[in-house]
Amino acid sequence: MTSYNPKDWISFIFHLSKADTFRKLIPMMLLIGIYSGVIGYLEIEYWHLPDNSPVKNISIMHGMLGFVISLLLAYRTNTAYDRWWEGRKLWGSLVNNSRNLSIKLSAMLQDEKDRNFFRKIIPGYASILHKHLNDRDTSLQLFDDLDLDIDHHKHKPNQVAKMMFQKINDLYVSKKITGDQLLILNTEVHSFTDICGACERIKNTPIPYSYSAFIKKFIFIYVLTLPFGYVFSLGYYVIPVVVFIFYVLASLELIAEEIEDPFGMDANDLPTKKIAENIKKHVEELI
Structure with a gap:
C-alpha cells in the first residue's frame, strides 16, 4: 500500500507513481488521439461536412449518456471501495x-x-x-x-x-x-x-462479469463517438479533449478494478x- 501525505498537492500533480493510471493508459490514449485526428481530418478536409450536418447533433447523445455513465462509474467506484474498506x-x-x-x-x-x-x-x-x-x-x-x-x-x-x-x-x-x-x-x-x-x-x-464488461464497452463506444460531433466546434482541438475524457473515464474503471480485490500485490492493496x-x-x- 502506498504511503503518502494527502496535503502535498505538488507531488500528486507532478509525480507519476507506480499506481498512477496514466502510465497504464498511455498506449490507449495514443490510439484514441490518432483515431480522433483521423476523424477530424476526414470531416474537415475530406468530407467537408457543413455546419448544419446531422452528424453535428451526435453531441446531443453524449449529453444524455454522460449522466448515465457518471452514475455507473460512481456506483462502480463506491462498490469497489466498500470491498477495500471491509477488507x-x-x-x-x-x-x-x-x-x-x-x-x-x-x-x-x-x-x-x-x-x-x-x-x-x-x-x-x-x-x-x-x-x-x-x-x-x-x-x-x-x-x-x-x-x-x-x-x-x-x-x-x-x-x-x-x-x-x-x-x-x-x-x-x-x-x-x-x-x-x-x-x-x-x-x-x-x-x-x-x-x-x-x-x-x-x-x-468479484464484480459480476456482465456488469464490468458493459462499463468497459460503454466507455469505449462513448469515447469513439465523441470526435464526430465535437469536431464541428473544436476542430483539431478535439484530439486532446477526447484523449482527456477517455483518461478520466478509463481511470475510474482502472481504480475500481485495482481496489475491488484488496488482498493482492497492487500499489493500493491492503498491507x-x-x-x-x-x-x-x-x-x-x-x-
Missing part, C-alpha cells in the same frame, strides 16, 4: 482479536512451553492468512522453533486454527485451564475463522504483510 476492517479485527487472545492466555498460562507455543502460532495464523489470500505457497516452517506441518492441498488457515484449538483443548484436559476459560478462548479462536471466511468472500466474489508483522510484534510483547 481493512476485517484485518483490523484480526489485530484486535489476536491481542485479546494473547492478553487472556498471558494471564491463564504459567508453563513457558505453552506460552511459547501461542507466542508463535497466533501471529503464524495472520502470516498464513496473508499468504493464503495472496495465493502464495506457505512455508512448512514459519519459525525456527515452531514447526507447522501444513498440508498444501488443504485449507491452510483452517489447519492452523485446528492446531490452536487442539492445544487449548489439551490445556483443558491437563487441567491447566478451567471449563469457563476454555469457552472464553474458544470464542476468540472462532473469531479467527470468521475473519478468514469473510476475507475469502471478498477475494472469491496485510505489514499488519501480520505488527501482530507478531504485539503478541510477543503480551505473552
